[in-house]
Amino acid sequence: MLKINNLHVAVGGTEIIKGLDLEVGSGELHAIMGPNGSGKSTLGYALVGRDGYAVTEGSVEFEGRDLLELEIEQRAAAGVFLALQYPVEIPGVNNAYFLRAALNAQRKARGEDEVDSIDFLKSVREQLKILKMDESLLKRAVNEGFSGGEKKRNEIVQLAVLEPKLAILDETDSGLDIDALKLVAEGVNRLRDSQRSFIVITHYQRLLDYLKPDRIHVLSDGRIVESGDASLAERLEREGYAFLDATEA
Amino acid sequence: MSALMEKLVPDTQAPDDGGFGLARRKALKVLMQHGFPQRKTEHWKYTPLALLEKRALQGPIAQQGERPPAPPALPFATGLVHLHNGVLDPDRSDLPSGVTLVAMLPEDIHFSELDDSGPAHAFAWLNIARFAEAWRIGVEPGLECRLAVVMSFDDGFSGVVHPRLKLELGEAATVTLVESQQGRGEGLCNRVFDIELATRSRLTHGIERASAGAAMIDRTVIDVGRDADYRAYVLDGGGPLTRQDLIVNLGHANAHGSICGVAILHDRSLVDYHTAIEHRVGPSTSAEDFRILADDQAVGVFNGRIHILPGADDSHSTMNTGNLLLSENARINTKPELEIHAEDVTASHGATIGQLDDLARFYLRSRGLDDNQAISLLKYGFAAAVFDELPEGDLRDWMIEQLRKRL
Incomplete structure (x- = not known):
């Protein structure tokens, strides 16, 4: 589904991603971990094309x-979705x-009919119920006055309604309490199927315990320096990122 | 005599019509003495009155004898007062039982609060000196009703008109007043509208205006009675010259006044808003939220004043003005003013001028909206917030619909 080859990305003239390779197949869930920065x-x-993130190579x-x-x-209409670390109000x-x-903008771009209002509301209400969010959220301004956890869950509601083919979750677990984390993980797991892939960016193993990723990658200084199965996350949880220095040495 | 004086007051004789002579003579005297505001006149420095000097204004419009075109329809039933080219259209004005429309009497013309020591209130004096028609709308006590005052103009309108209106709400009357003003032509409409709310009456006042040509200078003064409640919701598209003075006098205990408004400005349109909420007696409460979105080469001005006078103890007021500059050539001048001379009051104000948030724009695009849709939605969100307090119903729906059309 996704093939990234030798990706270099600069922000404000500073190269942040320095030659990244990654392949994500249909239906796979990959986790990306790594130290801050x-x-x-x-x-x-x-990947979603934000201005100021220049792909230089x-x-x-x-x-x-x-x-x-x-x-x-x-990119959104093609099926790429980014759940933001700090959802915008x-x-x-x-x-x-x-x-x-x-949803209608995406459908229109794909040459599909606009969604029926009743079907739409039904679908959204169902997702809200799954994520244990109050229906009053629908009448509230997007993310305004939401708690940190509500904002993150709202991202998953959007994900569920927009049904992208590739969802990138940027630290969706950060700031969530244990119950909210479970709800988010359950929301994501419900959406997993053979045609939908995920890239989950996280610092913690606990989300991955629920999501059971197919692959885990460690990103350091703009490159993937280690890839492995679930045991890699367990090792990081135990040892931190200190082993990276040893590897690079 | 200035060029503007020659154009707007070519004849310094005051007609002694129906007992208005005293007021008209006084008005002319003030005008002759102080003239019209100049750029150095503090509250008029952003109003481009030079535009009026350039226009070939034709003086008062005589009725042509032809029936005016129908006013723009409102999507809900309402009693209607229609002014066409500044003159009452009696055939299309239709008011419900309990609401009267009569010509004003001399005692209906109040000018004791107009400044006669300078040019600041020159256009209000001009209205007194030159109004051709003055109408008083009365709502009987306890009545609940919905009224509309619609002002329309011909494309060929090039006159100077000075319509004068007064609305009196009887005790405990509840009125929703919708004003729609669509300026056309190349003339000047210099209106004065006095509104009086008796004890326990309530007025929800929706104002929707845009001018494709006519200069609109308007002074609306609202006197709010004891336990009465006034709430204005404004949607203004501006025009070549749109000047609005909106004064809310809270002169009785437990009076409330609020002004929530948004100006959506494109091309070279201009809006100059001067609002004043006068807390004369406490306890009283007020709130103001005014926003301007200026695109292209438009100019928006907001001068909002909250004045808590001595003795108006236990008054509470909030004011917020938010502004969005949507192009490099647009200009916004905003100035909140608080003046407090009483005890036990709370008063707050805030003013912001900014641009559309790039991160929010990205966020919306990342969900599938194209850039134009994202911009439009962000503008809508910014502007529509002023109507949050407007109760759900067809007036709110209509205001929101008009807002969407302008974004």
């Missing part, structure tokens, strides 16, 4: 298409309106 969030932003192929040629919204725009506008 290693480039994890930069990778997420670069390398390629990204998504379902056979050159992802880097697409505008931000075209949009005062004055209620969640239901925003979600429906986003």
Whole structure:
């Protein structure tokens, strides 16, 4: 589904990603871990095309298409979704309106019909129920006045409604209490199928205990320096990132 | 005599019509003495009155004898007062039982609070000196009703008109007043609107305006009675010259006044808003939230004053003005003012001027909206917040619909 080859990304003239290679197959869930400042969030932003995250070298192929040629919204319509580490507040725009506008914009871009209002509301309410969020959220402005946990869960509601093919979760587990973490993990697990892939950026093994990733990668100084199965996360939890220095030495 | 004086007051004789002569003579005297505001006149420095000097204004419009075109329809049933080119259209004005429309009497014209020591209130004096028609709308006590005052103009309108209106709400009346003003042509409409709320009355006042040509200078003064409640919701698209003075007098205990408004400005349009909430007696409460979105080469001005006078103890007030600059060539001048001379009061104010948040724009695009949709949604979110307090219903729906059309 996703093939990243020798990716270099600069922010404000400083190279953050320095030659990253990654392949994610259909239905796979990959976790990316790594110390602060290693480039994890930069990778997420670069994949969805945020301005200021300049790809200076390398390629990204998504379902056979050159992802880097697409505008931000075209990438969304193609099926790439980034759950932000710090979801943005949009005062004055209620969640239901925003979600429906986003869904219809994507469907229109794909040549599909607009979603029926009743079906839409039904689908959103179902997702809210799964994530134990109050229906009043639909009338509230996007993320405005939400607690940290509500914002993160709201990202998963969006993910569930928009049904992307590739979801990148940027530290969605940070700031969540144990119950909220379980809810988010359950929300993600419900969405897993053979056609949908995930890249989960996290610092902690506890989310991965619920998600059971297919592969775990360690990002350091803009490159993937270690890849492995679930046991790699356990090792990081035990030893931290100190072993990276030993490896590089 | 200045060029503007020659254009707007070519005849210094005051007609002694129906007992208005005294007021008209006084008004002309003030005008002759102080003239019109100049750029150095503090509260008029951003109002481009030079535009009026350039226009070939034709003086008062005579009725042509032709029936004016129908006013723009409102999507809900309401009693209607229609002014076309500043003149009452009696055929299309229709008010419900319990609401009267009569010509004003001399005692309806109040000018004791107008400044006669300088040019600051020159246009209000001009209105007194030159109004051709003055109408008083009365709402009987206890009545609940919905009214509309619609002002329309011909494309060929090039006159100077000075409509004058007064709305009186009887005790415990509850009124929703919708004003729609669509300026056209190249003339000047210099209106004065006095509103009086008797004890325990309530007025929800929606104001929607845009001018494709006519200069609009408007002074609306609201006197709020004991336990009465006034709430204005403004949507202004501006025009070549749109000047609004909106004064809310809280002169009785437990009076409340609020002004929530948004100006959406494009091209070279201009809006100059001067609001004043006068707490004269306590306890009283007020709130103000005014926002300007200026694009292209538009100019937005907001001067909001909250004045808590001596003795108005236990008054509480909040004011917020938020502004979005949407182009490098747009300009916004905003100035919140608080003046407090009483005890046990709370008063707060805030003012911001900014641009669209790039991160929010990215966030919306990352969910599939294109850049134009994202910008439009962010503008909508910023602007629509002023209507949050407007109760759900068809007035709110209509205001929101008009807002969407302008974004």
